[in-house]
Amino acid sequence: MTTITADDDHDPHAAHDDHGPEKGLTRWITTTNHKDIGTLYLWLAFIMFLTGGTMAMVIRLELFQPGLQFVEPGFFNQMTTMHGLIMVFGAIMPAFVGLANWLIPMMIGAPDMALPRMNNWSFWILPFAFSILGSTLFMEGGGPAFGWTFYAPLSTTFAPDSTDFFILAVHLMGISSVMGAINVIATILNMRAPGMTLMKMPLFVWTWLITAYLLIAVMPVLAGAVTMMLTDRHFGTSFFDAAGGGDPVMFQHIFWFFGHPEVYIMILPAFGIVSAIVPTFARKRLFGYSSMVYAVASIAILSFLVWAHHMFTTGMPVVGELYFMYATILISVPTGVKVFNWVSTMWRGSMTFETPMLWALGFIVMFTIGGLSGLMLGVAPVDTQYHDTYFVVAHFHYVLVTGALFSIIAAFYYWVPKWTGHMYNETHGKIHFWWSTIAVNVLFFPQHFLGLAGMPRRIPDYSLQFAEFNMISSIGGFAFGLAQVFFLYIVIKTIKGGEKASDLVWEGATGLEFEELSSPPPYHSFTVAPDIK
Amino acid sequence: MIFNKLSERLFAALAGVLSMLFVSAADAEYVLNMTRGVTPISRDLYSLHMIVLWVCVVIAIVVFGVMIWSIIYHRKSRGAVAANFHENAQVEVFWTVGPLVILIAIAIPATATLIDLEDAKTNADINLQVTGIQWKWKYNYIDEEVVFISSLAQSSRDVIKDPTGHENYLLEVDQPVVLPINKKIRFLFHSDDVLHAWWVPAFAVKQDVVPGFINDSWAVIEKTGTYRGQCAELCGKDHGFMPIVVEAVTQGEYEQWIADKKAEAAAIAESADKEWSMQDLLAQGETVYKSNCAACHGPTGAGIPGVFPALSNSPVATGDPAGHINIVMNGKAGTAMAAYKSQLSDVDLAAVITFERNSFGNSVGDMVQPSAIKNSR
Numbered sequence: 001m002t003t004i005t006a007d008d009d010h011d012p013h014a015a016h017d018d019h020g021p022e023k024g025l026t027r028w029i030t031t032t033n034h035k036d037i038g039t040l041y042l043w044l045a046f047i048m049f050l051t052g053g054t055m056a057m058v059i060r061l062e063l064f065q066p067g068l069q070f071v072e073p074g075f076f077n078q079m080t081t082m083h084g085l086i087m088v089f090g091a092i093m094p095a096f097v098g099l100a101n102w103l104i105p106m107m108i109g110a111p112d113m114a115l116p117r118m119n120n121w122s123f124w125i126l127p128f129a130f131s132i133l134g135s136t137l138f139m140e141g142g143g144p145a146f147g148w149t150f151y152a153p154l155s156t157t158f159a160p161d162s163t164d165f166f167i168l169a170v171h172l173m174g175i176s177s178v179m180g181a182i183n184v185i186a187t188i189l190n191m192r193a194p195g196m197t198l199m200k201m202p203l204f205v206w207t208w209l210i211t212a213y214l215l216i217a218v219m220p221v222l223a224g225a226v227t228m229m230l231t232d233r234h235f236g237t238s239f240f241d242a243a244g245g246g247d248p249v250m251f252q253h254i255f256w257f258f259g260h261p262e263v264y265i266m267i268l269p270a271f272g273i274v275s276a277i278v279p280t281f282a283r284k285r286l287f288g289y290s291s292m293v294y295a296v297a298s299i300a301i302l303s304f305l306v307w308a309h310h311m312f313t314t315g316m317p318v319v320g321e322l323y324f325m326y327a328t329i330l331i332s333v334p335t336g337v338k339v340f341n342w343v344s345t346m347w348r349g350s351m352t353f354e355t356p357m358l359w360a361l362g363f364i365v366m367f368t369i370g371g372l373s374g375l376m377l378g379v380a381p382v383d384t385q386y387h388d389t390y391f392v393v394a395h396f397h398y399v400l401v402t403g404a405l406f407s408i409i410a411a412f413y414y415w416v417p418k419w420t421g422h423m424y425n426e427t428h429g430k431i432h433f434w435w436s437t438i439a440v441n442v443l444f445f446p447q448h449f450l451g452l453a454g455m456p457r458r459i460p461d462y463s464l465q466f467a468e469f470n471m472i473s474s475i476g477g478f479a480f481g482l483a484q485v486f487f488l489y490i491v492i493k494t495i496k497g498g499e500k501a502s503d504l505v506w507e508g509a510t511g512l513e514f515e516e517l518s519s520p521p522p523y524h525s526f527t528v529a530p531d532i533k
Numbered sequence: 534m535i536f537n538k539l540s541e542r543l544f545a546a547l548a549g550v551l552s553m554l555f556v557s558a559a560d561a562e563y564v565l566n567m568t569r570g571v572t573p574i575s576r577d578l579y580s581l582h583m584i585v586l587w588v589c590v591v592i593a594i595v596v597f598g599v600m601i602w603s604i605i606y607h608r609k610s611r612g613a614v615a616a617n618f619h620e621n622a623q624v625e626v627f628w629t630v631g632p633l634v635i636l637i638a639i640a641i642p643a644t645a646t647l648i649d650l651e652d653a654k655t656n657a658d659i660n661l662q663v664t665g666i667q668w669k670w671k672y673n674y675i676d677e678e679v680v681f682i683s684s685l686a687q688s689s690r691d692v693i694k695d696p697t698g699h700e701n702y703l704l705e706v707d708q709p710v711v712l713p714i715n716k717k718i719r720f721l722f723h724s725d726d727v728l729h730a731w732w733v734p735a736f737a738v739k740q741d742v743v744p745g746f747i748n749d750s751w752a753v754i755e756k757t758g759t760y761r762g763q764c765a766e767l768c769g770k771d772h773g774f775m776p777i778v779v780e781a782v783t784q785g786e787y788e789q790w791i792a793d794k795k796a797e798a799a800a801i802a803e804s805a806d807k808e809w810s811m812q813d814l815l816a817q818g819e820t821v822y823k824s825n826c827a828a829c830h831g832p833t834g835a836g837i838p839g840v841f842p843a844l845s846n847s848p849v850a851t852g853d854p855a856g857h858i859n860i861v862m863n864g865k866a867g868t869a870m871a872a873y874k875s876q877l878s879d880v881d882l883a884a885v886i887t888f889e890r891n892s893f894g895n896s897v898g899d900m901v902q903p904s905a906i907k908n909s910r
Contacts, residue, residue: 067696074770074837141839147767153744154727154769158667158869160840242745248728249743283609285619313730313765314741315722315748318651322644329636333629339596340628346603348616353608361604368596372589379639381646382582384739385567388730388765453564454734456765459773463703464696465564 020523029124032116033523034101035419040123041098045408046488048090048130053481055083060477063470068461076460077145078137084148088266089173090130092400095408096269097122097180100208102419104184106513107202109193109532111524114186122179129172136162147458149259152240152251156232163233167226174219181215184208193512195532199290202511204272206293210300211268214261217304222258225251249314256307264303267399268296270367270407271338274360276511277414278342281357282349283508288341295334295341302331312383321380328378332371339368354506355429359410362437363403370398373448388458391451397444402437409436409487416491417505418513421520422498428490435483442476568734571756571781575737577646585639592635650737653751657719659712665722665729665742665764666871668771668828672710675721679794682876683708684824685774704761707824709778713787714754722748725871727769733762733777741766754781769869771828805879805903811887814900818888821881826889829869834893841869845893854901857886858909874910879903 021027021036031037058079062070071079101119105112113119136143141160144150155163188209192201201209228251231237238244240251271292279286286292309328312321342364351357373395377386386392409432417423446469451457455466462470501519513521516530569579607613662673669684686705689696696702712718722731724742732739736752754760762777782790823832826844830836834844844850849857861882864872873882883903890897 284615291625333632336632350609350613350615376585379643449565452567458767461773
């Protein structure tokens with residue numbers, strides 16, 4: 001089988017189709033190419049990641065020791081709020097969309113995404129959305145200070161004026177996400193090469209297909225929530241105000257009906273990435289492919305049925321609490337299936353431990369820790385003690401940092417040789433992994449103890465018995481932050497040059513992007529549909 | 534229970550090793566685990582927590598054990614050759630059903646505990662209404678007609694820049710809640726403004742307080758002592774500064790305390806009828822200002838531009854006293870300004886209004902007497 005290469009545009013037959021990118025800045029503004037847009041998404045995600053990370057550094061600096069030394073409580077709340085919003089909507093989600101753009105056409109044998117012009121728009125909305133959101137920090141009264149969950153009435157009656165800009169920014173992000181999701185679904189359902197049946201698709205494509213449906217289902221719910229906030233604030237409605245017949249707790253039901261599927265939006269593509277990397281470096285087929293697909297689908301369906309486990313202390317009736325407890329702990333069954341399948345893929349394989357494999361293994365171990373603390377949180381009566389403490393903070397950072405983020409970094413190391421044609425520096429990659437892994441555990445593991453010992457989350461200052469673990473956690477935080485600056489260096493260095501990567505890149509690699517395309521791939525991936533075995 | 538003791542020791546050993554890894558100079562007392570608490574519910578939750586924790590630890594050891602074994606023995610550098618298997622329906626069924634059985638085993642005790650935990654309504658001996666207010670707690674002993682507000686102690690506020698060595702920093706209040714032991718106390722929660730959550734870990738009571746709705750919870754405190762907690766739901770700027778302190782005492786001491794509180798309230802009501810001097814009003818007003826107004830309007834009355842208005846040279850604080858009295862007593866709808874007539878006594882209201890009119894560069898010179906407040910109620 002011939003490999004389609006980047007040089008094909010010199011071929012008179014292909015030149016007509018594969019014209020290559022435009023030059024200069026207009027290339028990036030007007031591009032409709034899935035790879036360019038993927039790159040834009042990934043860079044936006046990285047910039048947002050460093051921005052949100054800087055805010056996390058401010059938080060950890062203030063929490064380094066008891067007492068208020070560096071920032072005012074009001075500003076501290078703006079930092080926790082913006083850190084959460086930026087990391088969720090600005091870093092993790094766009095990074096996954098960037099990976100989807102780069103990889104899905106290459107993985108299913110398509111030339112590009114199905115709706116290229118919309119793809120351009122869905123990206124270019126985001127820089128405006130985040131500029132609007134970021135600008136609130138400089139407005140009179142400050143930016144949003146009500147937590148990334150923006151519970152009413154703190155976010156309505158008691159919020160600063162800049163909240164309207166926050167609402168606008170959330171609307172823009174939602175529009176972008178829905179457009180991106182429609183594009184992913186249209187691409188996967190319509191543009192697969194002949195022979196690429198659904199049950200032959202790589203798991204990354206499967207997880208993204210399901211994620212896209214989740215996005216279309218829940219982003220409008222979020223849009224509804226912020227619109228109700230807006231009308232409560234300015235147009236005399238009382239959706240969330242008991243004095244006018246509304247209910248502040250209803251806000252939480254609506255928010256978490258969006259918010260719980262949202263956390264799976266941020267982890268399902270990670271499952272797909274790990275399911276690609278582990279078989280490559282174990283040199284063994286993924287164990288239980290079809291059960292992996294069914295597990296992802298079950299997790300997605302269950303994700304709509306468990307939202308109120310975030311609300312066990314709001315005063316729900318006991319029957320409601322029982323239902324949400326049962327449904328919640330049930331999610332650990334399909335999630336467990338995934339972990340067991342990865343471990344079985346490793347079992348009796350022939351493993352090597354290049355950087356992407358290290359990040360993927362780090363993901364499996366630490367995501368499992370986050371999953372297990374999630375099971376503990378799901379047990380409703382005990383959640384009375386865990387709820388709104390640092391135990392929760394530790395839990396969701398294990399699943400989002402060592403889960404989602406680690407998978408994104410793993411994906412970078414795994415596919416960057418394919419994208420750029422350059423190998424990254426293996427020593428640097430390994431240093432980055434071990435540095436990050438040690439630091440992240442020093443950062444988040446002690447937070448389990450802080451939470452169990454009774455430290456509430458979202459406080460700028462704390463009593464003295466929490467001092468030691470906070471200091472340790474802060475040190476881990478600074479070290480982890482620094483490691484990601486090193487990552488920025490690695491990224492730039494790899495893009496600029498490096499050892500030439502082979503077309504297959506990895507000895508055990510499988511999939512169209514490795515077996516059928518050159519490194520780097522041509523500007524339009526498949527102008528002729530590949531043969532699927 | 535032997536299991537409990539064993540599990541506690543194991544956990545202590547494990548946590549000890551972990552903390553040694555992290556901390557070299559072990560000079561402070563670390564709290565690593567959930568408190569066992571002093572109520573039947575808190576003990577049940579502790580046991581349930583330990584059971585689930587150990588289930589998780591065992592699962593983690595098995596999964597990571599297999600992974601580590603595989604990483605050590607099934608590596609290419611050892612000459613391992615990849616096997617070919619990639620599917621097994623029986624295995625998939627096994628690890629779907631196995632976890633399900635474990636979950637059911639957890640769900641059974643969890644269900645019983647949850648039903649118990651939610652049973653606040655039956656046989657309550659004392660009804661205590663707890664109201665969350667930005668950023669303090671109001672306690673109303675409904676059956677006794679004793680009402681007071683409890684906020685962060687001044688001693689903590691004073692050392693906020695450097696609290697080194699200050700015991701119970703941020704966990705001390707001006708007026709603690711006093712409750713008798715061995716009585717079923719039903720808490721009724723409500724909020725005047727935003728969401729808060731009343732949490733005392735030793736009682737395993739954590740309940741959101743919601744404006745417009747009443748939530749409840751209960752505790753039977755089995756041991757005398759001082760128990761501390763904090764607001765657990767983000768409620769704005771000073772969320773980290775609204776602690777809870779409960780003194781659990783014997784029934785006799787409790788009755789005495791109630792009697793004292795009633796006498797105190799009577800004395801305050803009486804003092805509203807007398808004519809106060811400017812000096813006394815200003816002194817009292819400053820105290821009231823610090824614990825009620827300074828959080829938003831600032832210790833120097835400068836406020837926070839765009840969020841909380843300044844009091845220095847404000848048209849309200851330098852204008853007609855009636856307008857000033859009205860806004861302090863009734864609040865301002867649609868803003869964070871609360872209605873203080875339900876929170877402060879006539880004397881305190883008169884004092885703080887007088888203080889605001891004659892401080893921060895304001896020098897109106899007039900006095901508001903408690904009797905004027907009494908008349909506007």
